[in-house]
Amino acid sequence: METMPSPSxxxxxxxxxxxxxxxxxxxxxxxxxxxxxxxxxxxxVKGCSSSYKDCKVWPGGSREWDWRETxxxxxxxxxxxxxxxxxxxxxxxxxxxxxxxxxxQVPPSTVEHVKKQGVEVKVLQTEKAVKEYNxxxxxGAKVGGVFHSTC
Numbered sequence: 001m002e003t004m005p006s007p008s009x010x011x012x013x014x015x016x017x018x019x020x021x022x023x024x025x026x027x028x029x030x031x032x033x034x035x036x037x038x039x040x041x042x043x044x045v046k047g048c049s050s051s052y053k054d055c056k057v058w059p060g061g062s063r064e065w066d067w068r069e070t071x072x073x074x075x076x077x078x079x080x081x082x083x084x085x086x087x088x089x090x091x092x093x094x095x096x097x098x099x100x101x102x103x104x105q106v107p108p109s110t111v112e113h114v115k116k117q118g119v120e121v122k123v124l125q126t127e128k129a130v131k132e133y134n135x136x137x138x139x140g141a142k143v144g145g146v147f148h149s150t151c
Contacts (some may be wrong), residue, residue, distance in 0.1 A: 030060030032137035032144065038130045040100060043149050057133070058089040058144035065146050077105025078146065080113040086144035093120045093136055097129035097147035104148045 034046040035057065043052045045062045054065040067073065070081040078096055086094060094114055098104040106123045114121040122132055126147055136143040 031140065032059045032133075032142070033057055033062055034134055034137055035130045035147070038127060038147070038149055041150050043130075043147060053150070054146070054148050056086055056144070056146050058086045058091060059142050060089070065148075074099075074103045074151070075105050077107055078110050079107075080110055082146060083110070083114060086146065087114065087117055087119060089142075089144060091119060091142050091144035093122065093141055093143045095129050095133040095136070095143060095145035095147075096121065096123045097126035097133075097145065097149075098123060099126055099148040099151050101125075101151050103151040 033048070035055075036044040036046040038044075041053055043055050045052070045055065045057060048062055052062075052064050054067070056063055056065045065082070067082075070079050072079055072082055083094060096106055098106060102125050111121050111123065122129070124132060126149060129145065129147060133143055133145045133147075
């Protein structure tokens with residue numbers, strides 16, 4: 001499991017939920033897990049025993065999105081460092097949920113950082129973002145996301 005230093009230098013070890021790979025013919029791949037439900041302050045990923053306030057999902061796994069790891073706040077918002085873990089998983093599309101009232105900012109520089117890596121990025125209100133993510137995951141796309149479930 002990956003550990004990350006927080007801005008204060010403290011090492012954080014997030015709980016990662018990993019999922020089974022899927023075999024199709026001679027190919028093995030990891031599917032993106034479905035987000036089963038989202039409501040104010042609560043997200044549930046299918047196949048995961050715990051729920052999240054904010055979460056990161058990628059092909060084969062999910063975990064809590066702890067803003068303290070990168071010093072993220074509503075403003076200036078989502079930083080490239082918040083997305084690196086997901087981008088390293090080889091996603092083709094990244095969905096960012098800005099919160100129920102879209103209070104979480106996503107700077108243009110963060111969007112450009114993702115696009116420069118050849119990854120499509122979609123920035124939406126969280127409920128719409130979850131719907132878009134689940135639609136893509138259901139089609140078998142290599143999709144990942146970060147989702148803020150409150151303001």
